[in-house]
Amino acid sequence: MSMSMQQPILGLSAADAAFYQEHGWVTTETVLDDSLIDEALAGLEQHWAGHRDRTLPGARKQFGDWMPGDGEGTRNNEYLSLQNRKVSALAWSPIVGAIAANAAGSTGIRLFDDQIVYKPGGQKTAVVGWHVDGDYWGTCSSWNMLTAWIPLHDCPEEMGPLVVLDGSHKWSHTVDRSIMSFHSPDMDALKTQVESLGYEFKPVTIKLKRGQFSLHHCRAIHGSYPNRSDRPRIALAVHMQDEANEYRAATRPDGRPVQLYNDVICAKNSLGMPDYSDPGVFPTLWNSTAEAVPAKGTAC
Numbered sequence: 001m002s003m004s005m006q007q008p009i010l011g012l013s014a015a016d017a018a019f020y021q022e023h024g025w026v027t028t029e030t031v032l033d034d035s036l037i038d039e040a041l042a043g044l045e046q047h048w049a050g051h052r053d054r055t056l057p058g059a060r061k062q063f064g065d066w067m068p069g070d071g072e073g074t075r076n077n078e079y080l081s082l083q084n085r086k087v088s089a090l091a092w093s094p095i096v097g098a099i100a101a102n103a104a105g106s107t108g109i110r111l112f113d114d115q116i117v118y119k120p121g122g123q124k125t126a127v128v129g130w131h132v133d134g135d136y137w138g139t140c141s142s143w144n145m146l147t148a149w150i151p152l153h154d155c156p157e158e159m160g161p162l163v164v165l166d167g168s169h170k171w172s173h174t175v176d177r178s179i180m181s182f183h184s185p186d187m188d189a190l191k192t193q194v195e196s197l198g199y200e201f202k203p204v205t206i207k208l209k210r211g212q213f214s215l216h217h218c219r220a221i222h223g224s225y226p227n228r229s230d231r232p233r234i235a236l237a238v239h240m241q242d243e244a245n246e247y248r249a250a251t252r253p254d255g256r257p258v259q260l261y262n263d264v265i266c267a268k269n270s271l272g273m274p275d276y277s278d279p280g281v282f283p284t285l286w287n288s289t290a291e292a293v294p295a296k297g298t299a300c
């Protein structure tokens, strides 16, 4: 895929980057081309029809990969950008990387992983439970990673867009983990807990137009409510590493080692440890040798 875009890439304004640092989330203007989004949707359909540009071992056993016949609930397709070129064109787009680099204050941004989250319309109960992305990345040395949340259509409140707890990246480590999980349907228990710790429980609903995206910090608590509309809610979440991130060994509470799917498929460094800069698994979206020009801000 060609990265040789000649026109300058618009980044995030300094004010928006400061907003992100303070609040743990930020939204962009309409920066993604319609054609890029159309292609990603076509890539998703290709995937569900069985097409693979690259086949990853262990699909459905080692990572989520919804396929037709799997049921009517929320569809989750992980690592899609490594498997489908049309999806990677959006997920790895330099504009996403440049904006993320500005927000994180990093000289470069690499992919960590990605996922499609598809919520069928008219579902009253299908939520994405409150969670912190970084909790799933115990083997990452950095607490400065971040996620781009890219809806593939206009995403008003009734479609259950992403909801982020404002400022929670600063205190989420103090919250009891037993009430937080991507797959937990109880959205109310957390409020009591957060307030009892003395923090403000301030959910921000990230309503976006097609072509906009949001960023959230890897320590920010977030989730989403049901899609009450009659249309599917389709979002691509691009989880990204800042330049400094590297592998570090980690263990679960029960003493077993943490091993992510990434760790299995990526190259190993000279110590035999996963190399989180392997370009075959962690492509660079953007680095500071590219030219970034600050854009007007849209922090809301």
Ligand SMILES: O=C(O)CCC(=O)C(=O)O
Residues within 6 Å of the ligand: 117, 128, 133, 147, 148, 149, 161, 162, 222, 223, 224, 235, 237, 238
């Ligand atoms: O799409 C959603 O509702 C959840 C996405 C998410 O958890 C994320 O982008 O990190």
Ligand SMILES: [Fe+2]
Residues within 6 Å of the ligand: 131, 132, 133, 222
């Ligand atoms: Fe998440």
